[in-house]
Amino acid sequence: MGxxxxxxxxxxxxIAELVYGSERTQRPETFVDKLSNYLAGFNMTGGCSVNILYKYIDEFSQEEKAEVIALIWLGRGISHGQLEDFPHFVKKVVEIIPENHATSYILERPLLAKYLREGLQKVDISTFASS
Structure with a gap:
């Protein structure tokens, strides 16, 4: 990752797990759980939580959004995505997804957290963990 x-x-x-739900069961209360409970007190869960995720991702640079989408593609197994496909995916994202649609494209994935986790499993996290 660049x-x-x-x-x-x-x-x-x-944040995606907060918005779309988590596949996990029985875990200790985390910051996200506390935030969810706090927002629930103000009736801000659901659609409003998507706004939180939108605002967070929308602040990413075009290149960062392209890397998120490429990671999603790796996680979804597009073309049996492997680490060596990542730079190609990033380039392809920039070519086919308009900059003003990248955030929406990311948010349209209700399995976003799952895809990102699976994408991370396909890359060597240690190569970019210091970023």
Missing amino acids: LLSINKIYNVIK
């Missing part, structure tokens, strides 16, 4: 930090990816995963 510009996208591992912390940003983990934050997207956490």
Whole structure:
């Protein structure tokens, strides 16, 4: 990964789980759980939570958004995505997805957290963990 930090990816995963739900069961209360409970008190879960995710991702640079989408594609197994496909995917994203649609494209994936996790499994996290 070039510009996208591992912390940003983990934050997207956490917020996406808050918005779309988590596949996990029985886990200790996390920051995301506390945030969810806090927002629930203000009736801000559901559609409004998508706004939080939208605002967070929309602040990413075009290149960072392209890397998120490429990671999603790796996680979805497009072309049996492997680490060596990642730079090609990033280039393809820039070519086919308009910059003003990248954030929406990412948010349209209700399995966003799952795809990102699976994409991370296909890349060597240690190569960009210091980003």
